[in-house]
Amino acid sequence: MHIESLTKFWTLIHSIIQEFWTITEPHIEDAAIQHSIPIELYYYSELGLEVFSTPDFQRRDPFSNPHLFDRAFATLNFKGWIEPIPDDKFHVTGRARKAAQQIIEAGDRYLLPFETFTDIDLSRLNSLLKQIIISNSEALPPPEKWATLRRFRTSGGESSLIVQIREYLMDLYAYRDDSHLSAAHPHFGQAGIVWSVLGSLWQNEIVTAEQLAESMSFRGYEASDYSVALQAAIQIGWAEKADTSDSFRITQKGRTLREQVEQLTNEYFYAPWSVLTDAELDELYDLLLLLREQLNSFRKR
Secondary structure, eight states: OOHHHHTHHHHHHHHHHHHHHHHHHHHHHHHHHHTTOOTHHHHGGGGOSSEEOHHHHHHHOTTSOHHHHHHHHHHHHHTTSEEEETTTEEEEOHHHHHHHHHHHHHHHTTTTTHHHHOOSOHHHHHHHHHHHHHHHHHOOSSSOOHHHHHSOOOOOTTSOHHHHHHHHHHHHHHHHHHHHHHHHHHHHTTOHHHHHHHHHHHHSSOEEHHHHHHHTGGGOOOHHHHHHHHHHHHHTTSEEEOSSTTEEEEOHHHHHHHHHHHHHHHHHHHGGGGGSOHHHHHHHHHHHHHHHHHHHHHHHO
16 A cells, blocks of 8 residues: 555544543543642653653654743752753653553543443454554664654553553654654754744644744744744745735745655655555554544543
């Protein structure tokens, strides 16, 4: 099966991950409050729970304001969850890792009834996903597998099938990030905010700095930061002014580059999927469609 025919998978997988989050995250947050555990340990679990440093975190997330990480590290250090080590890094304590596992598992417990709710062959779905995950691990770079290797996992072969499936899909999420960053990073270097601007311009006809600050508030940047980034995008030919002085749109150069990076991302991401036959890929897609549909019904029951 050609890569072009596989691209439908990522949108579906991402939507399933969002269904999982909708079910589990409220309970993860409740457990964090109940046990006085910082919710950052859950959020940062995707960035790894061994060593914290701003440069390391930016290898997975170069698009957020690094000061967000600096402030969080200071608080976690003050409360004894992480400990300073040389080179401006922090060691994550065993207590912190156990706490992160505790609240993640608190969320996963609310997935367990799904196994009696569903008529999906979860064992078969799990087997197909596992083949891709193994193929990912054996694939030669690119992409560099930083996110894939660093993320903190809480489930294994002894876990319930639905929890194993959630974990495999999060492995794919990490591999997608690795694929995109390997494809995109040569074009933006340390200016991740400018790449975020290009992505927003690519998805929307016209944007303003204020709209970017509002839609990406979780990134921790102000409208003034996006104004500077938009000017940088203009200087390198990715953006141009639109009808009003404070609005901007993508140029053909910017669009071509963004689409080339998306194509390369897909090539990196889907290359290991050759481990499955065309029939198995069709079967996987059908099972994932059913999973999304039934997770949606499960959480609304």
